[in-house]
Structure formats: structure tokens, C-alpha cells
Amino acid sequence: MRKTMRVIGTTLAATMVLSMTAMAADTFKIGGIGPVTGPAAAYGSAVKNAMEIAAEEINEAGGINGYQVELNFQDDEHDAEKAITAYNTLKDWGMQILEGTVTSTPCVAVAAETVNDGMFQLTPSGSSPSCITNENAFAVCFSDPAQGTLSAVYIGTHGLAEKVAVIYNSSDVYSTGIYETFMAEAENQPFEVVSAEAFTDDSSTDFNVQLTKAKDAGADLVFLPIYYQAASQILTQANAMEYAPVFFGVDGMDGILGVEGFDTALAEGVLLLTPFVATAEDEATASFVGKYEEKFGETPNQFAADAYDGLYIIKMAAELADVNPDMDAAEIGSALIEAMPQITFDGLTGEGTTWDASGAPTKDPKAMVIKDGIYVEAE
Amino acid sequence: MSFLNYLIGGISLGSVYAIIALGYTMVYGIAKMLNFAHGDVIMIGAFTVFIATTQAGIHPLAAILLAMVICTVMGILIERIAYRPLRGAASPLAVLITAIGVSYLLQNLALLWFGSNAKSFKSVVTIPPLRLAGGALIISGETIVTIIACIVIMIGLTTFINKTKPGQAMLAVSEDQGAARLMGINVNGIIALTFAIGSALAAIAGVLLCSSYPSLDPYTGSMPGIKAFVAAVFGGIGSIPGAMIGGILLGVIEIFGRAYISAQMADAIVFAVLIVVLLVRPTGLLGKKIQEKV
Numbered sequence: 242m243r244k245t246m247r248v249i250g251t252t253l254a255a256t257m258v259l260s261m262t263a264m265a266a267d268t269f270k271i272g273g274i275g276p277v278t279g280p281a282a283a284y285g286s287a288v289k290n291a292m293e294i295a296a297e298e299i300n301e302a303g304g305i306n307g308y309q310v311e312l313n314f315q316d317d318e319h320d321a322e323k324a325i326t327a328y329n330t331l332k333d334w335g336m337q338i339l340e341g342t343v344t345s346t347p348c349v350a351v352a353a354e355t356v357n358d359g360m361f362q363l364t365p366s367g368s369s370p371s372c373i374t375n376e377n378a379f380a381v382c383f384s385d386p387a388q389g390t391l392s393a394v395y396i397g398t399h400g401l402a403e404k405v406a407v408i409y410n411s412s413d414v415y416s417t418g419i420y421e422t423f424m425a426e427a428e429n430q431p432f433e434v435v436s437a438e439a440f441t442d443d444s445s446t447d448f449n450v451q452l453t454k455a456k457d458a459g460a461d462l463v464f465l466p467i468y469y470q471a472a473s474q475i476l477t478q479a480n481a482m483e484y485a486p487v488f489f490g491v492d493g494m495d496g497i498l499g500v501e502g503f504d505t506a507l508a509e510g511v512l513l514l515t516p517f518v519a520t521a522e523d524e525a526t527a528s529f530v531g532k533y534e535e536k537f538g539e540t541p542n543q544f545a546a547d548a549y550d551g552l553y554i555i556k557m558a559a560e561l562a563d564v565n566p567d568m569d570a571a572e573i574g575s576a577l578i579e580a581m582p583q584i585t586f587d588g589l590t591g592e593g594t595t596w597d598a599s600g601a602p603t604k605d606p607k608a609m610v611i612k613d614g615i616y617v618e619a620e
Numbered sequence: 621m622s623f624l625n626y627l628i629g630g631i632s633l634g635s636v637y638a639i640i641a642l643g644y645t646m647v648y649g650i651a652k653m654l655n656f657a658h659g660d661v662i663m664i665g666a667f668t669v670f671i672a673t674t675q676a677g678i679h680p681l682a683a684i685l686l687a688m689v690i691c692t693v694m695g696i697l698i699e700r701i702a703y704r705p706l707r708g709a710a711s712p713l714a715v716l717i718t719a720i721g722v723s724y725l726l727q728n729l730a731l732l733w734f735g736s737n738a739k740s741f742k743s744v745v746t747i748p749p750l751r752l753a754g755g756a757l758i759i760s761g762e763t764i765v766t767i768i769a770c771i772v773i774m775i776g777l778t779t780f781i782n783k784t785k786p787g788q789a790m791l792a793v794s795e796d797q798g799a800a801r802l803m804g805i806n807v808n809g810i811i812a813l814t815f816a817i818g819s820a821l822a823a824i825a826g827v828l829l830c831s832s833y834p835s836l837d838p839y840t841g842s843m844p845g846i847k848a849f850v851a852a853v854f855g856g857i858g859s860i861p862g863a864m865i866g867g868i869l870l871g872v873i874e875i876f877g878r879a880y881i882s883a884q885m886a887d888a889i890v891f892a893v894l895i896v897v898l899l900v901r902p903t904g905l906l907g908k909k910i911q912e913k914v
Binding site: 411412438439440441443444445446447449450451453454457470471473474477478481482483500501502503504 | 621622625626629633670674737738739740741742749755758760762832833834835836840843875878879882883884886887
């Protein structure tokens with residue numbers, strides 16, 4: 242810290258002043274890491290924007306334990322090495338708590354560093370289970386495998402179907418992860434999986450074979466643990482072959498209504514398990530969506546909601562642990578790790594969310610159904 | 621019944637490959653070069669129709685004509701700017717590398733203009749699907765149009781080459797460029813004409829491809845382009861009926877592979893077939909036997 246101070250101080254007087262205020266330790270320094278440029282930029286930008294909104298609100302309401310929150314968000318371009326660089330930059334800045342990273346691959350790399358520093362890490366949206374294997378790492382979102390299990394349970398307990406077909410992307414770790422746990426849980430459920438067909442990124446345009454098999458097997462529900470772009474193809478092609486089962490997706494399905502040129506009437510009745518939709522009508526969501534749209538000119542996605550909740554989760558845990566900015570990152574870290582399993586959090590992405598020592602959240606999954614071109618909560 | 625479904629699906633997919641393969645095989649037969657940018661011209665054609673119909677509100681048929689004009693102009697420009705100056709180059713590799721460069725240029729320009737998000741292409745085909753066997757077998761309008769288009773193009777192209785002067789000139793250039801030039805044939809003009817026809821066909825292929833499989837992004841043409849190239853080699857590169865047969869066979873093999881062996885292995889099967897065919901018949905199914913005179 243002192244060394245950094247000297248370097249910065251000799252280069253820029255203005256920076257010096259800023260750093261001096263930071264030295265007075267009256268603010269919590271919370272870092273964020275995520276892709277703000279590159280192919281996954283939409284996710285990182287959403288997290289960055291939402292964190293800004295949450296920090297503003299928290300600061301206006303008096304901060305955490307009476308201390309203001311200071312944010313610093315670094316770009317990792319969805320790249321593991323750049324994420325490590327970003328993490329080191331943040332440490333030099335004096336980061337005490339990390340909310341990040343946004344995407345799974347960089348998150349796993351950064352998690353290997355944070356555990357050595359005892360830094361508390363809360364990933365809003367890193368959904369690979371390896372993001373949170375260390376004791377200092379927690380997640381706001383469900384892990385990929387959990388989505389598979391929860392989907393199977395949801396379909397089973399709500400009696401949505403007797404015969405289920407699955408179409409998944411075998412070249413994608415997200416899709417395969419959900420598929421595997423779905424199949425494992427399906428054995429305990431009252432429905433039968435009659436067809437499970439894969440496709441790959443290179444063959445993600447023609448689904449006639451997979452759909453024909455599902456149709457011939459008499460599936461009345463097709464489970465799609467895939468992203469919305471391929472799903473929009475499947476819906477279009479199923480319609481062309483006059484096959485109309487119930488389609489059931491997971492959070493990757495969110496966005497299907499925004500595919501340019503897609504006939505949204507085809508998505509009517511599609512169910513998806515997702516923690517957040519911007520059109521939900523509860524007060525908290527409406528307020529967040531309103532602020533986000535006003536400030537950034539676009540509708541927030543699930544990543545934004547996860548990140549917004551993330552900062553409030555940190556606030557709740559920090560208040561329970563009664564930490565203050567004079568403590569170093571490792572001290573705050575160990576206090577927060579102890580506090581996390583004791584909190585119960587209500588937020589945009591779920592009510593009554595709790596954590597155990599594994600770092601994974603426990604909350605009721607929300608199912609949404611597409612009705613008249615918008616998402617509404619399913620019965 | 622699902623067997624028939626798969627067969628028709630395979631023929632439909634194969635017909636698109638065949639139309640694309642025609643572009644590869646004609647250019648190879650006449651200019652002796654592989655135009656790897658061909659797949660990306662397909663994508664440009666499809667984007668032209670997408671934008672013309674969704675944003676400018678142009679009638680789909682007019683949009684297809686517009687796409688053919690744009691792709692034709694583009695094909696001629698690519699040939700004139702990127703390939704012709706290199707035709708005399710010492711190494712044939714120079715043109716090949718340039719073709720790969722043009723391919724990436726087109727992809728990245730499309731990425732810049734249209735963004736990376738896949739668009740859902742609205743089918744231009746309006747004829748209703750054909751129902752057979754009491755609804756168990758449904759042949760979509762897109763499939764019918766694709767297969768008919770493939771047959772019409774095949775007949776038209778064969779007639780053009782065998783019955784017209786420019787067609788005969790093409791044959792002459794493909795046999796021997798030097799001799800053709802001595803006979804008063806404008807070799808550069810004929811090669812430009814070949815690119816023009818190939819690119820116009822690419823526009824049609826792009827529309828048919830995206831009507832059947834309605835996903836459109838800057839990489840849409842890339843994989844079908846490679847497979848159509850395989851089809852052209854499979855059927856015997858340089859041969860027009862070969863491109864047709866190669867394309868349709870490849871489509872059927874791909875769909876059957878996906879249906880009866882493994883959906884994940886479908887692409888591997890396609891390329892394995894290519895290797896086997898080349899081992900058994902190095903010139904492809906209908907390729908000319910090359911007789912080296914010593």
C-alpha cells in the first residue's frame with residue numbers, strides 16, 4: 242500500500258488527494274471484475290451498472306455500518322489471465338471485498354487467488370460449481386447443475402408432463418452440466434425421459450432430427466437447457482413441423498423475446514426457470530428496473546439483478562459481522578465467511594435466500610411463463 | 621415414417637449444399653482456384669434479404685433479386701480486386717491465402733455492420749406445407765422450394781454451358797486458358813462471368829439456407845460453405861453434375877448420421893466420408909481422370 246502510494250503520489254497530485262481520503266479508512270473499498278468489453282460485454286456491463294445503482298442507494302441510506310461504499314470495477318474481457326491482472330490492480334487499490342467475477346472461467350482463476358489472500362469473494366453470476374469450491378467464495382446465482390436438478394423437480398412436482406424430451410448442446414459446459422443433473426434427478430421424478438438428443442455449436446441451426454425424435458417418442462414436454470438463440474431456432478422448426486409440446490428452459494432462455502426477427506408468438510407458453518425478469522410487477526423490481534433504464538437506457542437482465550442483490554448481500558453480512566474499513570481484507574473476509582450462513586436475504590432474485598458453508602445459495606426457483614409476449618410468474 | 625422424414629430433410633439440406641457447391645466447382649473448374657470467401661457471400665446475400673424485408677419493407681421476391689445483384693457485384697469486385705492481380709503469381713498458394721483473407725474480411729465487416737447477435741430469419745417461402753400419410757409426413761414449403769430451385773438451377777446451368785456462346789467459352793477456358801485466349805476468348809471476362817454466376821447462386825443459396833434454418837449471424841455461411849466445398853470435392857471438383865450429386869449425398873449422409881448414429885458425430889461423419897471417397901476415388905465421384913502424359 243505505501244509503496245503504491247509513493248508511486249501514485251509522485252505521478253499525480255490529484256490521485257494523491259483521492260488516495261489520502263482512502264487512507265483515512267472511512268469507506269469500504271469493494272472491487273468488481275467482469276467483461277466490459279469483448280464478446281461477453283453485455284454481462285459485465287450489466288453487473289457494473291447494477292453495482293453502481295446499489296452502491297448509490299446504500300450510500301444515500303447511510304452506507305454499511307455507517308461507512309460509505311467506494312466501488313472500483315475492472316475489465317477482464319472474459320479472460321482468465323486478464324481477470325488475475327484486474328484482481329491485482331484492485332488489490333493495489335486497496336480492495337477489501339470482491340464482488341466478482343461475472344463469468345465462470347475467469348471466476349475460477351480469480352478464486353484461486355482470493356483464497357490465498359483470505360479475500361471475501363461473492364460472484365453474482367459465476368454459475369460453474371468450481372467458482373465457489375473455496376470457503377471464502379459465495380454465489381448469488383444457482384450453479385448450473387442446481388438448475389438441472391431444480392428443473393426436474395419443478396416439472397415433476399407440477400405434473401407438467403409424462404414424457405419428456407431433452408435437447409442440449411454437448412459442446413457447451415453450461416448446457417451439459419444442466420443436462421447431466423437433470424437426467425440424474427429425472428429418475429426420481431414421476432415423468433419419463435423418452436429422448437435425449439445433443440447438438441454442437443457447429444450444428445446449431447438444424448434441429449429437425451432432434452425434434453422428429455422427440456415427436457415420434459411422444460414427448461409432451463421438451464426441456465431445453467440451452468441459450469436462447471438456439472432455442473429460437475427450435476421453436477421455429479417445431480412450429481414448421483406442427484409439433485407443439487410444452488417447452489421448458491432455464492436462465493439461458495431469458496432473452497428469447499429479444500431475438501431480432503423472431504416471431505414471439507411462437508414463444509407463447511414457454512416456461513423458464515429464472516431468478517429474475519424485468520417485467521415482474523413487484524415494487525423492488527419495478528424500482529430497480531426504473532432506475533436502471535433511466536440511468537443506462539436499457540432494460541436490466543438477470544446479471545444486473547444478481548449484482549444488485551450481491552452488494553446488498555455483502556451489506557447484510559457486513560452488518561451482521563460488524564466489520565469496519567480499518568480492518569484489512571483478510572480480517573473482513575473471515576468475519577464475512579462466518580456471517581454468510583447466518584443471513585436470510587430477500588432480494589430481486591429470490592426471497593428467503595440462505596447460504597451454507599459450500600457457498601451455494603438455497604432459494605425457491607421462480608418459474609416464468611411467456612404470455613402475450615411478456616414474462617409472467619407461472620402458477 | 622421418420623426414415624422418410626429424415627430422407628426428405630437430407631435432400632433438402634443437400635440441395636442447399638449443392639447450390640453452394642456449384643459456386644465452388646465452377647470457379648475451380650474455370651479459374652483453378654478455391655474461392656473460400658464463397659460461404660461468406662452467402663451470408664451477405666441472406667443479410668441483404670433480411671434487411672430489405674424487415675427494415676425497408678421490400679417484397680421478398682424483389683429482395684432476393686436485390687441480393688442477387690449485390691452478391692454478383694460483390695463477386696465481380698472480389699475477383700477483380702483480390703484475385704485477378706494474383707492470378708499470374710508464382711505460387712498458387714497466394715490466391716488461396718487471399719481467399720481466406722477475403723473470407724475473414726467479409727465476416728468481420730458483417731460483424732461490424734450487423735453485430736454478433738443471431739437474427740431470426742423470416743422465411744420468404746409462403747406456400748403451405750404438404751401433408752402426406754394423414755399428417756405423419758409433413759414436407760415444408762421451404763423444402764419443396766429448395767429442391768425445385770436446385771433442379772431448376774442445375775438444368776439452367778447445364779443448358780447455359782452447353783448451348784450458349786459464353787458457356788462454350790467457359791468450357792474452353794477450363795480446358796486450356798492459353799489456347800482459349802489464342803482463339804479470341806476474353807479469358808478475364810469469362811472468369812469474371814463465372815464469379816458473377818457463382819455469387820448470384822450464393823445469394824439464392826443464402827436465402828434458401830436461412831429460410832429452412834432461420835438463424836442468421838456473420839458466421840452463418842462459414843460451416844455450410846465448408847461442407848459445400850466438401851460436397852464439391854466429393855462429387856468431383858470441376859464437375860457440375862458432380863456438385864449436385866455430391867451436395868445431395870452429403871446432406872443425406874449428414875442427416876442420417878445425426879439421426880441413426882450420433883448427433884454429436886454428424887460433422888465428423890461427413891468429413892470421414894470425404895476421406896474415404898478421396899482414398900478410393902481421388903478425383904471424386906464424377907471427377908475426370910487426370911492422365912499425365914509423360
